[in-house]
Amino acid sequence: YTRLIDRKLCAAGYVLLVYALKREDLFTELPILGYGPFNKPFLINYPGIHFNLSHCDHAVVCALYSSPVGIDIEKVAGYDEDLARYICNQSEYEWVTRIPELKSRRLMEMWTRKESGVKLRGTGIDREPRYMKSNGCQVLNVISENTSYIISLNPCSKKPIP
Structure with missing residues (x-):
């Protein structure tokens, strides 16, 4: 670093x-x-x-x-339309933008879901993010009290997340 x-x-x-x-x-x-x-x-x-x-x-x-497990954390910042178009497929984009006051949080949630899937596999980003999926594994999103961070946890397991 x-x-x-x-x-x-x-x-x-x-x-x-x-x-x-x-x-x-x-x-x-x-x-x-x-x-x-x-x-x-x-x-x-x-x-x-x-x-x-x-x-x-x-x-x-x-x-x-x-x-195997992947986890990602991101700070919720202002909404970035270019980033949303880059990382989201059409249905994801519609979900992210459906409720205007939640766009920033939902965009970071979508990104952390995808990034935790990449980190689960350990392959690095090997394609455009809009084509990435969370690999069918469970994803838990935790929003801190001040809603400034989003965490996605992606364990490749059929068992529920404790």
Whole structure:
């Protein structure tokens, strides 16, 4: 990372990963990270435990799961029509713009859904976002109290998200 804030948030993500391992009574030693073919990180010394991290501006999130998982967080900013047209197919665009006062939030929700799917697969963005889907996995959207952040969690599992 080139920006200092991104380096700090990356370090905070690692601390959050350690915390999650401890909270779930899984911690035995500091995690050692390996990287897949498209640089998706995995835990070398915790086989069978999957994780994913995301950060934006001044927030970081971590997902820990028993199967592959993707998570994304974005700050809700002003609505961007060009971005909406770029990332949404026609039906998604109609959903995003249907309620004018929710357009900004819905646009970030759509983006985080797609990004968490990409992060689940660990392939990177390999096509235009409007052609990307959330891979049929469950997606949980959490809106913070001040509605400034959207989080999408995408575990590739048939079990409901706890």
